[in-house]
């Protein structure tokens with residue numbers, strides 16, 4: 001067959017022709033001439049590299065960095081989320097709540113327990129579904145006010161009875177009423193607290209130590225924008241509602257919880273010759289103004 005004039009001459013042969021003239025490159029020749037052997041080895045290496053480079057091998061795609069992996073379902077953690085560490089609360093993040101209208105809430109957590117400064121836990125039973133900032137406010141309230149007040153009763157605080165947290169509904173469960181803060185995951189209803197000795201302290205029970213209930217009321221009204229209990233509207237006689245409702249500028253917080261005394265004994269206090277105390281104010285704001 002006639003040689004093809006356009007066919008490229010391999011590099012090895014080119015160099016051999018130019019560097020060694022017409023001397024045949026035999027094994028005997030290489031054994032005698034070590035310098036030529038070294039050159040020949042290098043030429044072979046270059047030829048192998050050229051051949052490998054000529055083949056196109058697809059490289060794997062670079063992996064996305066963790067920051068670039070954020071999606072609408074998994075946005076960057078909020079400032080609240082970064083603050084609400086396991087030192088303060090057991091509160092895993094939840095996916096956004098896709099309720100209708102304003103009931104769609106983002107940055108939500110499941111508040112399972114508040115962690116006290118001594119490391120012990122106060123469980124929420126059942127766990128509460130709350131906006132992160134509401135969960136954070138509850139955690140600070142329990143750590144700094146509620147747990148120390150409960151300790152005064154003789155035993156550490158162990159759990160909080162969560163009566164309601166997220167629930168897409170109108171205020172007081174009335175259809176057509178303005179959306180409740182529960183529908184924004186911004187409210188918590190509490191019925192009672194349980195101590196480590198097993199005692200159950202209902203916040204609205206007049207037989208529970210009055211000073212304790214007063215302490216809880218004052219601290220709640222200092223932290224939350226709405227506090228509703230017995231005497232507020234007839235819907236909160238057996239539990240206390242706290243929320244972080246945003247109010248227009250100049251509108252004061254709503255603190256409406258009558259801390260009641262036990263009913264007088266049968267026959268009435270007057271029959272027993274005991275003078276009745278003056279009636280308690282029904283409501284007050286932070287400014288001391290009656291509502």
Ligand SMILES: [Zn+2]
Nearest residue numbers: 187188189241
């Ligand atoms: Zn409520």
